[in-house]
Amino acid sequence: NSNLNPSYRFENFIEGDCNRLARSAGFAVAQKPGITSFNPLMFYGGVGLGKTHLVQAIGNEIISTDSSKKIIYVASEKFTNQFIDALKNNNLQDFINYYKEVDLLILDDVQFLREKEKTQEIFFHIFNHLHQGGKQIIMTSDCAPKDLKGLQERLVSRFKWGLTADLQAPDFETRMAIIQTKMHADGISIPDEVVEYIAYTVDTNIRELEGVVISLIAHASLTKREMDLELAKQILKNIVTDIDSEVGIDYIQKTVSDYFKVSQDDLKAKTRKKEIVIARQVAMYFSKDYTNHSLKSIGYHFGGRDHSTVIHAVQSVNDMIDTNSKFRFAIDELKKKLKIRTA
Ligand code: ADP
Ligand code: MG
Structure with missing residues (x-):
């Protein structure tokens, strides 16, 4: 035995x-x-x-x-x-x-x-x-x-x-492979964009990833509904702690876009208008500071941008904090708003 x-x-x-x-x-x-x-x-x-x-x-x-x-x-x-x-x-x-x-x-x-x-x-x-x-x-x-x-x-x-x-935290490719393999083993097929979304969102450990996959499989077999990105997002909201209970990227984007009076979609869009670029960079800066997401994952949540764009955004924000007192004030205000949620 x-x-x-x-x-x-x-x-x-x-x-x-x-x-x-x-x-x-x-x-x-x-x-x-x-x-x-x-x-x-x-x-x-x-x-x-x-x-x-x-x-x-x-x-x-x-x-x-x-x-x-x-x-x-x-x-x-x-x-x-x-x-x-x-x-x-x-x-x-x-x-x-x-x-x-x-x-x-x-x-x-x-x-x-x-x-x-x-x-x-x-x-x-x-x-x-x-x-x-x-x-x-x-x-x-x-x-x-x-x-x-x-x-x-x-x-x-x-x-x-x-x-x-x-044993290190699973990298993106390994997370993709784990999701695909476990779905496949259960005869579930889901679109690549859903697999990708899960792999980007659940980046802590394999046990949690497995839990998410199991929930999705259960959902898929109980409902007749096709597993698409919207449904996956909805299910994940209820099971992944990072998404709703703490400050998440989504909440940061909402708060920052409200503050700068731009739309949340603009943060993810291609537009290079100055006030949008600044709001986008600030939201990236807080995502880096307040969440556990990797640079790659943050970039993904801002319209599929590169991790180097996120690094650049963090640097720009730090530079502006040093040189621009009005900007520094805005950052402090936003920090207060975001902290209310963390507490
Ligand atoms: P630990 O002992 O480090 O806390 P476990 O070995 O219990 O972690 O793994 C947690 C879950 O994730 C288990 O269900 C395990 O089968 C699964 N798992 C972990 N690593 C892998 C892997 N490389 N491939 C497939 N499944 C894995
Ligand atoms: Mg163990």
């Missing part, structure tokens, strides 16, 4: 710039577990970026080639609770032996062991035993080993013996 979820596989782990290194390290370990230079193998990165998927894919891959291999996947929280239970029930030795017998130990989210001195000690002991026996250890963490404050130094230094690879 390995606790592995059989649906986490390499076959359905989509590769992109954000995870290529981690994926190939994981794949190498799946082919030859226990190799010294890859032992331990540690993946780190923020929530929803594929750490659990990847480590379980390694476990599933090894089991599928050699079912006699003893593999245990355990979340650090569960490991801690098992240890506490073993102490209470006086069967610490069973607990230790159970983990000492494995060929591969996967310990997920080791940051959970922070400040848990006794659990760290027992893990240190098990780690040494497995490592000396050439058994593979794989771990994940929400931050780099050097930032694992609250973990014993001797433990952290062992994490650095092997290979460490980070």
Whole structure:
């Protein structure tokens, strides 16, 4: 009983710039577990970026080639609770032996062991035993080993013996691929412009992206309505936190265009009229400051402009703030209006 979820596989782990290194390290370990230079193998990165998927894919891959291999996947929280239970029930030795017998130990989210001195000690002991026996250890963490404050130094230094690879936030191309693959797997077809819109809008992590895709699929199968850009926008408004609850690009555009008495559409249009250009640049400036959108995404929301246009806009606004006191006043006024929403 390995606790592995059989649906986490390499076959359905989509590769992109954000995870290529981690994926190939994981794949190498799946082919030859226990190799010294890859032992331990540690993946780190923020929530929803594929750490659990990847480590379980390694476990599933090894089991599928050699079912006699003893593999245990355990979340650090569960490991801690098992240890506490073993102490209470006086069967610490069973607990230790159970983990000492494995060929591969996967310990997920080791940051959970922070400040848990006794659990760290027992893990240190098990780690040494497995490592000396050439058994593979794989771990994940929400931050780099050097930032694992609250973990014993001797433990952290062992994490650095092997290979460490980070999982990064998904880049645009990977987000596109994930949306397309997941839609395709469910037999849903949606227009490219909708896929693109989702990929631009949901740029935090893969878990959130998956949630959005699942909602769209559910919607598509419940209603008979064709999935077009309008419908996708409507659905996303209700599920993506960034879009409505915080200051979003849309709200910034409305506020800024109201203030400068131009229309919101003008901000996205091609027009080069001076007052519109200024309003557009100011709205880009606040989008950069108040949202988590990338430069590329901001450009997209302003009529498909380039990221360099956004950089230029931010620079122009900063220059005008320095040199023009009337403009500086306008920016302060707008800041107050926008802050009301953030608070
Ligand atoms: P983490 O452990 O880093 O918080 P998970 O491994 O739980 O993230 O991933 C969150 C969700 O996103 C899971 O459903 C997982 O299958 C999916 N996912 C993550 N990375 C990928 C990827 N590269 N390709 C396909 N699905 C992915
Ligand atoms: Mg996880």
